[in-house]
Amino acid sequence: MANTFINSTFIQSEYSDVANAKQGDNIRIYGMIQNVRVTKWGGFIIIRKPDGLLQTVIQNETSSIFDENGEKIGINDLSRETAIILEGQVNSANIKDKSVKYNTIEIAVTKINVISKPSTTEVIDVNALKFSDDESVLRYKFDNRQVSLRNPKDMAIFRVSSTIAQAFAEYLVSVGFTQIFTPKIVSEGAEGGANVFKMDYFGKQVYLAQSPQFYKQIGVGVYERVFEIAPAYRAEKHNTSRHLNEFISLDVEMGFIKSQEDVMELEMNLLRHIIKTVREKCSHELQLFDAQLPCLPDKVPAFRLSEVHDLLFNENLTPDHRGEDDMAPEEERAICKYAKENFGSDFVFITHFPAEHRAFYAMNDPEDPTLTLSYDLLMCGIEITSGGQRIHKEEDYRKKMIERGMNPDNFRFYLDTFHNGMPPHGGFAIGLERITSFFLGISNVKEASLFPRDINRVAP
Numbered sequence: 001m002a003n004t005f006i007n008s009t010f011i012q013s014e015y016s017d018v019a020n021a022k023q024g025d026n027i028r029i030y031g032m033i034q035n036v037r038v039t040k041w042g043g044f045i046i047i048r049k050p051d052g053l054l055q056t057v058i059q060n061e062t063s064s065i066f067d068e069n070g071e072k073i074g075i076n077d078l079s080r081e082t083a084i085i086l087e088g089q090v091n092s093a094n095i096k097d098k099s100v101k102y103n104t105i106e107i108a109v110t111k112i113n114v115i116s117k118p119s120t121t122e123v124i125d126v127n128a129l130k131f132s133d134d135e136s137v138l139r140y141k142f143d144n145r146q147v148s149l150r151n152p153k154d155m156a157i158f159r160v161s162s163t164i165a166q167a168f169a170e171y172l173v174s175v176g177f178t179q180i181f182t183p184k185i186v187s188e189g190a191e192g193g194a195n196v197f198k199m200d201y202f203g204k205q206v207y208l209a210q211s212p213q214f215y216k217q218i219g220v221g222v223y224e225r226v227f228e229i230a231p232a233y234r235a236e237k238h239n240t241s242r243h244l245n246e247f248i249s250l251d252v253e254m255g256f257i258k259s260q261e262d263v264m265e266l267e268m269n270l271l272r273h274i275i276k277t278v279r280e281k282c283s284h285e286l287q288l289f290d291a292q293l294p295c296l297p298d299k300v301p302a303f304r305l306s307e308v309h310d311l312l313f314n315e316n317l318t319p320d321h322r323g324e325d326d327m328a329p330e331e332e333r334a335i336c337k338y339a340k341e342n343f344g345s346d347f348v349f350i351t352h353f354p355a356e357h358r359a360f361y362a363m364n365d366p367e368d369p370t371l372t373l374s375y376d377l378l379m380c381g382i383e384i385t386s387g388g389q390r391i392h393k394e395e396d397y398r399k400k401m402i403e404r405g406m407n408p409d410n411f412r413f414y415l416d417t418f419h420n421g422m423p424p425h426g427g428f429a430i431g432l433e434r435i436t437s438f439f440l441g442i443s444n445v446k447e448a449s450l451f452p453r454d455i456n457r458v459a460p
């Protein structure tokens with residue numbers, strides 16, 4: 001007969017927390033071997049734990065090692081990527097190797113039991129993987145992503161993105177937001193443009209969601225303040241260092257705003273909390289990348305798009321882009337440099353983009369309806385956020401859709417939301433891979449995607 005109740009003591013008694021280990025403690029550790037270094041008297045075994053690497057020391061005379069069958073073996077018989085249980089005593093240490101997280105302790109091993117070995121003796125040496133923009137280096141890493149993620153720097157990247165996502169949720173929940181989960185198979189793209197993936201859905205054409213835009217606005221009608229952390233899909237045909245075909249979008253939408261500045265203010269407070277949390281929780285990860293977190297002063301500069309074109313041209317910082325309906329990449333870099341030099345800010349807002357260049361849901365500026373109450377937030381020369389105030393009246397949506405040649409009937413459920421009443425509202429979305437890579441000074445956003453999707457890659 002099957003067991004009636006589960007019988008696990010793993011979490012309660014077997015999982016020992018290295019983070020709380022003190023000198024002199026006897027400790028038992030489960031972990032994978034990251035590296036083995038053999039010496040005359042024994043050697044060092046580096047263990048991979050959830051939060052980083054730990055050094056352990058083998059003394060041939062006092063440490064016993066047993067294989068899966070309980071046979072005694074030597075340190076020479078241990079290889080990388082072997083799962084072990086290790087027992088020993090915590091000693092103080094001063095470890096110089098930056099990749100080792102626990103640099104003030106090491107474990108003097110009394111016993112190791114091998115639990116499971118890899119099926120090859122030639123496992124990929126993840127410790128040797130380089131960080132480089134070189135295409136062939138990236139290809140090798142991404143082709144072997146399932147294993148290359150075990151590299152200490154790659155592990156660090158995703159601890160940082162996890163911390164960013166947690167801090168994002170934590171802050172928003174603390175100010176009354178509800179987390180929602182919205183569909184990614186949708187009947188219409190929310191952002192317009194051609195970069196939408198089509199797919200067959202039982203004979204009907206549907207799309208992968210470019211963003212949760214419609215659904216987060218619907219969420220405002222229900223909960224007033226909502227957020228989502230979820231994948232978004234863009235059929236970007238170009239292979240650049242800042243675009244992915246699937247990225248994680250940190251989305252926010254809030255009701256009862258008075259202007260888009262309320263949304264911008266919320267985003268600044270949110271980013272302050274995120275930066276503070278990453279500084280507190282990820283010092284090891286930041287050190288591994290020699291990374292400096294961005295400066296976010298109390299007052300972040302904000303320029304209208306037309307002002308930026310004028311300013312950069314008049315100051316001789318870029319060629320003439322006046323009259324253009326978006327920022328040129330060289331302008332994005334130049335205005336960020338200008339904001340840093342003049343306002344001590346690594347962030348800069350650009351507002352009032354022309355209506356015809358923004359998604360249809362952006363509210364037009366009542367003072368100049370050719371412009372929208374929408375913004376981009378730039379950091380380190382690249383956009384990390386778009387946001388703004390949205391239209392909240394059904395008739396304004398219908399008018400704008402018809403002007404743009406869109407068929408309102410295709411957006412019935414969305415329009416029905418406004419038909420049934422909505423408060424003034426606005427929101428924004430931050431690309432998780434972009435913000436993570438900027439925090440760590442990584443130049444290719446794909447490195448901050450666990451399993452990147454680009455025009456050439458859908459596996460692993």
Ligand code: AMO
Nearest residue numbers: 211213234243244247384385386387427428429431
């Ligand atoms: P937008 O299209 O500007 O706005 O996207 C918001 C943010 O998502 C990130 N991002 C990307 N990251 C990697 N690869 C891509 N292909 C990619 N595309 C976008 C960027 C960008 O700033 N609905 C609006 C947001 C809103 O107004 O609330 C939207 O999706 O960091």
